[in-house]
Amino acid sequence: MSDQTHARSEHDIAPGDEEQHSVGERVLGYVVGLALALLLTATSFFIAGTDLVWQPSIPVALIVLAIAQMGVHLVFFLHITTGPDNTNNVLALAFGLLVVFLVVGGTVWIMGHLNQNMPPMDQIMPMRR
């Protein structure tokens, strides 16, 4: 294993590393990411407290905004791109996301149905006696 820092042309790129850019371009990338993330955060906090929009749409809007902001962080801060030198990083991320969605989605789905199919606690307690 060689210890070269910048021999990247023919290799995959490390997560978090960018292709060769000047310092100004890299700083600009972070500034754009920060501006987008601040905009999405402000929108989230505004949507959560407002009564200007149809109320049942608020949870969906919050989740969409959160996923969008995670995408902004991944692209502008962690530099995960669709380039061919980033394939390994994207594949690992895709597998991680699969497990996350299985865990969260599966738990919410199953436990939600369990809650619906169970009688309320005050009816269960007398049955135990």
Add this chain to the structure above:
Amino acid sequence: MSMTATAGRAHADPHHIGLVVEHPGPAPKRTVTAYGFWVFLLSDIVMFSCFFAAYAVLADQTAGGPKGSEIFEQRNVAIETVCLLLSSFTCGMASIAADVRNRFWFYLGMAVTCMLGLIFLAIEFREFADLVARGYGPSRSAFLTSFFSLVGCHGLHVSAGILWLLTMMAQVFAKGFRADVLRRMMCFALFWHALDIVWVGVFSVVYLLGSGV
């Protein structure tokens, strides 16, 4: 290096069919280290997803205790969010400074990152202490247990990150921008950015969804 490259090319086309696969050899250590750390971060995010799932299931099980909308203060959460977001930005500035080996901007970026992280932790600690003092500790209801474990786990990660941050400043001070120090710095930046991604999920799912419903 050139010896192995030639040998690799000969092995790549043993039957001389003309399809030579260019084999560049093992990836640089920087790539391998960062990739391994990336896989660790993803497994850390999978662990957080279990806490999120537990919170989503238990959010309504208040056992007669307070609901989320009664104990969350959105102003504090907004300040915490802005702190972490800005600290992610300054951490990025510090890693650029480390790549171009500029000590002044590196120390400045890391110090600002540390300050913002400490402000975040102070606000979170005050929120927790306030809840416990009002009798709404983690043992009050299943909702509060899942709330404290999810948000507290993120807070523990931020605390560990700040210790790591101070270690990186000390290592740059003592050893300079050596290749191994730069690899650790890259892993730290990945860790800090990943924590900010987890916080996006926390403030959206726990605080904003929880205070609305």
